[in-house]
Amino acid sequence: MIKSNQSKFNFIHIVLDAVVTALSYILAFHVVIGSHVRTDGVQVALPAEVYFRALIVIVPAYIILYGIFNLYTPKRIQSRRRELANICKANIIGLMLITFILFAGRNLPGIGPYLRNFSTRMIVAFFAINIILETLFRNVLRVCLWNLRARGFNQKHVLLVGYSMAATGFIDRNRDNPEWGYHIMGLIDDELEKGSEKDGVRVLGDLSELRNILPNNDVDEIIVTLPLDKYMYLKPVVNICEKSGVHTLFIPDYQNIIPTTPYMEDLEGLPAIHIRHVPLTSPFNAIIKRIVDILGAVAAIIIFSPVMLITALLVKLTSPGPVIYAQERVGLHNRSFRMFKFRSMYIQRPEDELTRWTTKGDPRVTPVGRVIRRLNIDEMPQFFNVLKGDMSLVGPRPERPQFVEKFKEEIPRYMIKHQVRPGLTGWAQVNGYRGDTSIRKRIEYDLYYIENWTFGLDIKILFMTIFKGFKNAY
Numbered sequence: 001m002i003k004s005n006q007s008k009f010n011f012i013h014i015v016l017d018a019v020v021t022a023l024s025y026i027l028a029f030h031v032v033i034g035s036h037v038r039t040d041g042v043q044v045a046l047p048a049e050v051y052f053r054a055l056i057v058i059v060p061a062y063i064i065l066y067g068i069f070n071l072y073t074p075k076r077i078q079s080r081r082r083e084l085a086n087i088c089k090a091n092i093i094g095l096m097l098i099t100f101i102l103f104a105g106r107n108l109p110g111i112g113p114y115l116r117n118f119s120t121r122m123i124v125a126f127f128a129i130n131i132i133l134e135t136l137f138r139n140v141l142r143v144c145l146w147n148l149r150a151r152g153f154n155q156k157h158v159l160l161v162g163y164s165m166a167a168t169g170f171i172d173r174n175r176d177n178p179e180w181g182y183h184i185m186g187l188i189d190d191e192l193e194k195g196s197e198k199d200g201v202r203v204l205g206d207l208s209e210l211r212n213i214l215p216n217n218d219v220d221e222i223i224v225t226l227p228l229d230k231y232m233y234l235k236p237v238v239n240i241c242e243k244s245g246v247h248t249l250f251i252p253d254y255q256n257i258i259p260t261t262p263y264m265e266d267l268e269g270l271p272a273i274h275i276r277h278v279p280l281t282s283p284f285n286a287i288i289k290r291i292v293d294i295l296g297a298v299a300a301i302i303i304f305s306p307v308m309l310i311t312a313l314l315v316k317l318t319s320p321g322p323v324i325y326a327q328e329r330v331g332l333h334n335r336s337f338r339m340f341k342f343r344s345m346y347i348q349r350p351e352d353e354l355t356r357w358t359t360k361g362d363p364r365v366t367p368v369g370r371v372i373r374r375l376n377i378d379e380m381p382q383f384f385n386v387l388k389g390d391m392s393l394v395g396p397r398p399e400r401p402q403f404v405e406k407f408k409e410e411i412p413r414y415m416i417k418h419q420v421r422p423g424l425t426g427w428a429q430v431n432g433y434r435g436d437t438s439i440r441k442r443i444e445y446d447l448y449y450i451e452n453w454t455f456g457l458d459i460k461i462l463f464m465t466i467f468k469g470f471k472n473a474y
Contacts, residue, residue, distance in 0.1 A: 010072050013072060013141075014063055014072070016137065016141075017062070017063060017066060017071075017134070017137075018059050018063060020130070020133050020134055020137050021058065021059050021062045021063075021130060021134075022055055022059055023133065024126055024129040024130035024133050024134070025054075025055055025058060025126050025130070026052075027129050027133075028122050028123075028125035028126035028129050028130075029048070029051055029052075029122055031125055031129075032119060032121050032122040032125045033048075033051070033119055033122055046114060046117050046118065046119075050114055050118075051118075051119075051122070054118075058094075058098070061094065061097065062090070062091075062094055062130075065090040065091075065093055065094055066086075066087075066090050068090070069086040069087075069089050069090045070086060071083065071086050071087065071090065071138075080139065080142065081456075083138060084135055087131055087134050087135055087138070088131060091127055091130055091131050091134075092127075094127070095123065095124070095127045098123050099120070099123070101115070102115050102118050102120065102123075103115075145181075148181075155181050155182070155183040156181055156182050156183065156220045156221060157183050157185050157217075157218060157219055157220045157221075158182050158183065158184055158185065158219065158220065158221045158222070158223050159184075159185050159186055159187075159188065159204075159213075159214075159217065159219045159221075159222050159223070160184060160186070160187045160188070160201065160223050160225050161187075161188045161189075161207070161210065161222060161223070161224045161225065161226065161237055161241070162188070162189055162207075162224060162225045162226030162227060162230060162237075162253075163187060163189040163191065163192055163198060163225070163227070164225050164226060164227035164228070164230075164253040165227075165253055166225040166227075166251040166252060166253040167187065167199075167225035167251075168199055169251075170223065170225060170251060171184065171199045171200070171201060172199075175200075184201050185204075185217055185219065186201060186202045186203065186204035186213075186217070187201045187202065187203050187204065188203070188204055188205055188206065188207060188209070188210055188213065189203065189206065189207070190206045190207050190208075190230070194206070204217075207233055207237065210237065210240050210241075211240050214240070214241070214244040214246065215244070219244075219246050220246070220247070221246065221247050221248070221249055222241045222244070222246050222247070222248045222249070223248075223249045223250075223251060224237060224238065224241065224248060224249070224250045224251070225251050225253065226253065227253050228253050228254070238250070263276070263277030276416065276419075276450075276451060277451055278419050278420065278450055278451065278453075279451075279452075279453045279454070280419075280420050280450075280453055281419070285453070288455060289392060289455075289458070290389075290392075292393070292455075292458070293386050293392050293393050294386075294387065296386070296393050296462075297383045297384075297386040297387045297393065298387070300380075300383045301383050301384070301387075304380055304383075307377060307380070308342075308377075308380050308381070311342050311372055311377050311378075311380070312324075312342070314368045314372075315342055315343055315344075315366075315368060315369075315372075318366060318367065318368045319343075319346060319366045319368070319369075320347065321343055321346070321347045322343060323342065323343060324340055324341070324342065324343065324381055325340070325341050325342070325343040325344075325345075326338040326339065326340055326341075327339050327341065327400065328400065328401060329398035329399060329400060329401075329422065330398055330399060330400070330401055330404045330418060331390055331391065331398050331418065331421060331422050332418060332419075332420065332421045332422070333418060333419075334404075334415070334418050336401060337385070337388075337390040337391075337398075338390075339382060339385055339390070339391070339398060340381035340382055340384055340385055341378050341379060341381055341382070342372055342377065342378040342380065342381060343369070344365055344366060344368070344369025344370070344372055344373050344378045345362075345364045345365050345366060345369055346364055346366055348364055379424060382424045383424070385424075386424060389421075390421075390422075391421055391422050391423060391424060392420070392421040392422070392423045392424070393423060393424055393425070393458070393462065394423045394424070394425055394426060394427075394449075394458045394461045394462060395420050395421050395422050395423025395424075395426055395449070396417040396420065396422055396423060396426050396428070396446040396449065396450070397422060397423065397426055397428070397429060397434070397442075398422035407439060411439060411440055411443055413443065413447060414439075414443055416446075416447060416450060417443065417446045417447070417450065419450060420450055420453075425461060425462065425465040426445075426446065426449060426461065427445045427446065427448060427449040427457075427461055428441070428442040428443075428445035428446050428449075429465075430461055430464040430465055431445055433445055449461075
């Protein structure tokens, strides 16, 4: 059974974590201290045994920290990114605790002299080495577990209760990810014939038989996937499942109502589900992003000022009209603003500008405009939009008001993109959805960015923009 296997695995995991922590500490000792001596032969550092005695406290303390930061949850449900973040958090707290002990106890009788002479450089080295080794160890362990599960070992036997979009979603994802290690033993539903198969899963009976089916099956977990029209049975079904003593997981069937990952908030014990989680609505996240935008825009303006000056001269000398073209776009909270660009087209009639996309080989584009559009130089004046606060370095690209009015009626969830500042570059653009490409796919990528924003994702997009540039730029 997975329960007993999980207990054994957790014990082995803790032991291996202890080994990795001790090994990191020993490596840090040898790298920083080693056998350094003065020219008179007197050893500079404390005796090695003093350092190694500290392992008696450090190793258990780090194991406890790893437990606090959920590093012993099953790896089938914890992403590598989240695991790395938790490893870093645990080690930061560990470093702070060790530093506090070294400084707070330096005047204590008996141990004070040892703490005063304890190498802080070694502790910092231990911090860095431990993060690296712990991450490597856990990734190797993850790959080994994935390979075992893909071959049918270390499986978690689950039972689905209710056939719905939630059930088909789980079945499809489980089929595509055998490394998760879920074995679906069967399905219980009132509308399906007993003994038949649905999506490759055998139907064991209807809801009235649930109480009798559970004791006769070696189930590790029950997954309740009732359709919305059967939610009146949710309470009795959960009661039966919990009386069986088997862990119960509920996957709500709300895909047609809440199409993305919701965010739960606790209102004094009352659960409230936000239809959409937008990390940038957090004041802290918004402030961090704004600071990065300002610093990045100032740096970019300074670095690219020669390029922008030369471009301005070329635009002015090769075609009549203004150097900077300001076009109305829709930004944060549906507010309009003037977005700046180097003019890359001949002066055109307002009706053409309002109704036409730029396409490949567009005759409205000037020879200089074709070059600067290809190199994305025409977008550089938008660094000033970033400074003004109309735009961000990274975010969904803003659209013209007439197209916003059109798309909000045609494309579901289109207006969600205006919950964040528009960007000079974005997740959709670096993946090729720019210009005359699928608006639906562009919105799909924009929504992913909005709901999964992290500072790291912004950095990734900026690097992709620098090294890959925009695709479909013409």
